Amino acid sequence: MTTTATDNKVTSPWTVDAQTATTNRNLRETTTKANDTVGVDGFLKLMTAQMQFQDPFEPMDNSQMVAQMAQFSQLAASNDSNNLLATIAQSVSGSRLSDAASWIGKSMLVKSNIAAPDRYGQYAGELTLDKDADALSVDLVDASGGVVKTIDLGARKAGAVSFYWDGLNEAKESIASGALQVKVRGATPSKVATWASIAAVQSPAGGADTQLITALGNYSPSDALRLG
Structure with missing residues (x-):
């Protein structure tokens, strides 16, 4: 060549x-x-x-x-x-039906600005603050826009701040039974989460992830920020 x-x-x-x-x-x-x-x-x-x-x-x-x-x-x-x-x-991962079934009756903390009462009629949630707040409060608002309860949290440091209401007025009478919207005053939280009771577990057809049924809707086990 x-x-x-x-x-x-x-x-x-x-x-x-x-x-x-x-x-x-x-x-x-x-x-x-x-x-x-x-x-x-x-x-x-x-x-x-x-x-x-x-x-x-x-x-x-x-x-x-x-x-x-x-x-x-x-x-x-x-x-x-x-x-x-x-x-x-x-x-057979952590979201399988047999594992999730053990969660029934417990509560899970999920990202949501809607709070639903547990079986005792109590409302609870958690705010995440990026900076300190001098006068922090949470309003629980019904579907008509009326404030059902104001939870005064006062001065709080940055980080996780929990809020709670037993669902009763000063006369110890139950005045709420449905889902309420969470509105924060005195700060702008980076995350709002509420506790939801797990009523049942659903395993969708087609191999989809197991769903946890709550009053706030259906969630995947991976959506749980914390169990309580």
Whole structure:
């Protein structure tokens, strides 16, 4: 083989035929993974290129074809098995139904500006302050916009601040029984969270995450900031 030099560039008289070019392109596409790993798509591309550009006078032997198809089937089955194992692993994670069922009757702290009473008629929640507050208070407001209860929290340091109301007036009479909106005065909290009682557990069809049913709505176990 000879080469010629023109303007410091080296050229070759040899050219790459279409079959070699296609094979090289397929190899480049399948080497994006580790050298010892070829996925299902890469294996199929290689086998298709081999069949497309085989010598018509010396076609692939039938036994070779059967062997390669068997390898492809084994690779596809292995891939399906890995996906199935991943699904099984997810189904037995901390959000599985048997674990979440033990949460029934407990309360969970979730991000929400709506407070619902527990089985004793009590309202509770937590504010997160980024800075100190001199006169912090929480209004619990009903659906009509009326303030049912004002909880005076006074001066508070930055951080988590809890609030609580037993649902009773000064005469010890229950004056609230439904969900109330939490409105904060004297500060702008970075997070408002309330306690919600877990009434039941639901396992949706199709392998979706287990849902915890509360008066505030349905939540995933991962939504719980804290259990109480």
